Amino acid sequence: MAEQGQISILLMARTKAQNKQFTAWLEPEGFVVSAAATAEEALALADANYFDLVLMAQRLGSKDTGPFLERLVELFPETVVSVLAAEPRVEGAVAALRKGAFDYLPAPESQKELLALVTDALAFRGQRRESVGQRRRAGGKYDVENIAGQSQPMQEVFRLIHKVAPTDSTVLILGESGTGKELVARAIHYQSSRKDFPLVTVNCGAIPSELLESELFGHEKGAFTGAVRTRVGRFEMAQGGTVFLDEIGDMPPMLQVKILRVLQEHQFERVGGTRTIDVDIRVLAATNQDLAARVAAGDFREDLFYRLNVVPIQVPPLRERRSDIPLLCEHFLERFAQQKGLELKTLSPEVAEALTRYDWPGNVRELENLLERMVVLAEDEVIGSDSLPPKLLDPAAGELTNGGLEELPEVELPPQGLNLKAAVDQMERKLILKALQRSGGNKTQAAALLGLNRTTLVEKMKKMGLTSGRG
Numbered sequence: 001m002a003e004q005g006q007i008s009i010l011l012m013a014r015t016k017a018q019n020k021q022f023t024a025w026l027e028p029e030g031f032v033v034s035a036a037a038t039a040e041e042a043l044a045l046a047d048a049n050y051f052d053l054v055l056m057a058q059r060l061g062s063k064d065t066g067p068f069l070e071r072l073v074e075l076f077p078e079t080v081v082s083v084l085a086a087e088p089r090v091e092g093a094v095a096a097l098r099k100g101a102f103d104y105l106p107a108p109e110s111q112k113e114l115l116a117l118v119t120d121a122l123a124f125r126g127q128r129r130e131s132v133g134q135r136r137r138a139g140g141k142y143d144v145e146n147i148a149g150q151s152q153p154m155q156e157v158f159r160l161i162h163k164v165a166p167t168d169s170t171v172l173i174l175g176e177s178g179t180g181k182e183l184v185a186r187a188i189h190y191q192s193s194r195k196d197f198p199l200v201t202v203n204c205g206a207i208p209s210e211l212l213e214s215e216l217f218g219h220e221k222g223a224f225t226g227a228v229r230t231r232v233g234r235f236e237m238a239q240g241g242t243v244f245l246d247e248i249g250d251m252p253p254m255l256q257v258k259i260l261r262v263l264q265e266h267q268f269e270r271v272g273g274t275r276t277i278d279v280d281i282r283v284l285a286a287t288n289q290d291l292a293a294r295v296a297a298g299d300f301r302e303d304l305f306y307r308l309n310v311v312p313i314q315v316p317p318l319r320e321r322r323s324d325i326p327l328l329c330e331h332f333l334e335r336f337a338q339q340k341g342l343e344l345k346t347l348s349p350e351v352a353e354a355l356t357r358y359d360w361p362g363n364v365r366e367l368e369n370l371l372e373r374m375v376v377l378a379e380d381e382v383i384g385s386d387s388l389p390p391k392l393l394d395p396a397a398g399e400l401t402n403g404g405l406e407e408l409p410e411v412e413l414p415p416q417g418l419n420l421k422a423a424v425d426q427m428e429r430k431l432i433l434k435a436l437q438r439s440g441g442n443k444t445q446a447a448a449l450l451g452l453n454r455t456t457l458v459e460k461m462k463k464m465g466l467t468s469g470r471g
């Protein structure tokens, strides 16, 4: 089975041939792959081995695999599960996400698609432990040249990246969701002298707080019930490289003090261990929260804030650098045409104008997703305004400042009265599901539709029993 540092994947594809094809695509990339033909077989494998990721078909023959998914998530909550659909549908997506899948998407048709899917799923769990080979192949992919932008605020971001990359300073990357914080973190790592060592990403908000400590610091065998073997944490895996603490604002207070010690002394102990471990790592952190306000409110340690905030880099929201929009469009149009092997499309002047006028609550990610959809759906070489979603055609419709309330159906107060709290909770739940449906399960977009920030939506989803994912 997987050696320490290797990533293990359990496959349960629709057919044996597909299992074989995926295995052939994954193994040369250094993944350890096990394949199962039935849900029973998959459960037996999962029971005997640890898997970082499970890729499972939504249907096996005529059978829906939903019950298996439920069981898997219940038994192995740490494992990331992606559901592959032969014919993806929103209802399927919502059902899979509700059952705890991380992602729901069409079965990949090329090695590139499969690797992208796997990387995305692993990054979500903070498991992006690229092999040196993979990183070499990534080449200049994470250079600043890949961050499109020429506006004055972006020039400032580039200047700071160049300046801090060669140092070992801790960098705190700030900005709204979808502005490109992760891209900045990657650019810093790959421009630093640590570039041939791992960049380990930890999404502090996506890992349940009970698991986060052992995820970060590892644990000794027997440290707690279920700790059947010693596990190396993220900080140790990053030895020589960089740890990117994404969504640091979600770091539980109990762990904040341990992080502070790593920053100051480069030392920690594994959970349940007594041996002090020294690490040579650099820390980058990002958040879309106002950390200073969190400090003032008393739920983020002031000493940790100052220690992280040595060099802050503020990534501006897209609406404050509209001059970058045409450049970003060009960048994405080229990329999608290339990725999908389609002819290069252009935007009609009306579309270009509407895109520049819109407020982009989901920032660059929202723009990227919209362009991808338009590239795929547009029939003509020039993308016309019929491809635009209504909220972009009518500037007023996209604004949620009025709460969008007139769009909601009239509500009735039953003669016998009602429990307001329960009714409001129910309404909230319905609207969240609607938004997720409309965004195809993309939380950033769903949050934008609801005028929430992504973290708040994820929190609400957790309370509703909708498991958190990325996107």
Ligand SMILES: Nc1ncnc2c1ncn2[C@@H]1O[C@H](COP(=O)(O)OP(=O)(O)OP(=O)(O)O)[C@@H](O)[C@H]1O
Binding pocket: 146, 147, 148, 149, 175, 176, 177, 178, 179, 180, 181, 182, 183, 184, 288, 328, 331, 364, 365, 368, 444, 454
């Ligand atoms: N300047 C840019 N040029 C090209 N692509 C960009 C740029 N900024 C963001 N993107 C793309 O937009 C998407 C969102 O970026 P990223 O994940 O870095 O945002 P983020 O700030 O980390 O968001 P979140 O807070 O939601 O995690 C990514 O697919 C990224 O590649």
Ligand SMILES: [Mg+2]
Binding pocket: 181, 182, 246
């Ligand atoms: Mg991010």
